[in-house]
Amino acid sequence: MxxxxxxxxxxxxxxxxxxxxxxxxxxxxxRCKCVKVISSFIHPRRYQQISIFHQGSYCRKVEIVITLKHGKKVCVNPEARWVNRVVSFLNKRAERSNEVIPEESSTQ
Structure with missing residues (x-):
């Protein structure tokens, strides 16, 4: 038994x-994806992809992961000055690509 x-x-x-x-x-x-973050500058030529993970129910902080061209993933400090510049540049570029140029109406 x-x-x-x-x-x-x-x-x-x-x-x-x-x-x-x-x-x-x-x-x-x-859980959070980044255990350790770095603040040292990484040149944009080395980037393959940038992933931004906003805070949510499982991770209470913003995480930015840069995938380098040789496949290594690096977590960067989202408060670092150079990271803020890269993110704002990407946001501006995305806004410009989403802008709709109004067509001129032709009157006949």
């Missing part, structure tokens, strides 16, 4: 852990 109780407890624990895992989602989305 002791073996049956042990198996019952183990089964209950496994089910509870599995259910809890489904509720919080994949482990990559359930």
């Amino acid at each position: 002791k073996i049956q109780v042990i198996f019952l407890l183990l089964g209950t624990i496994v089910i509870c852990l599995a259910t809890h895992g489904f509720c919080i989602g994949p482990i990559t989305n359930s």
Whole structure:
């Protein structure tokens, strides 16, 4: 009878852990992505991609991850001056590409 109780407890624990895992989602989305951030300048020629993760329910801070051309991912300090300049440049560039140029109406 002791073996049956042990198996019952183990089964209950496994089910509870599995259910809890489904509720919080994949482990990559359930916590901050950056453990360590750097503030040193990285030249834009080395960038392959910039990802900005806004604060949410699982991470209470803004995170900026730069993927370098050779594949390495680097977390940068979003409060660093050079990072703010790069982000504002990208925002301005995105705004310019989204602007709609009004067409001139022709009267005949």
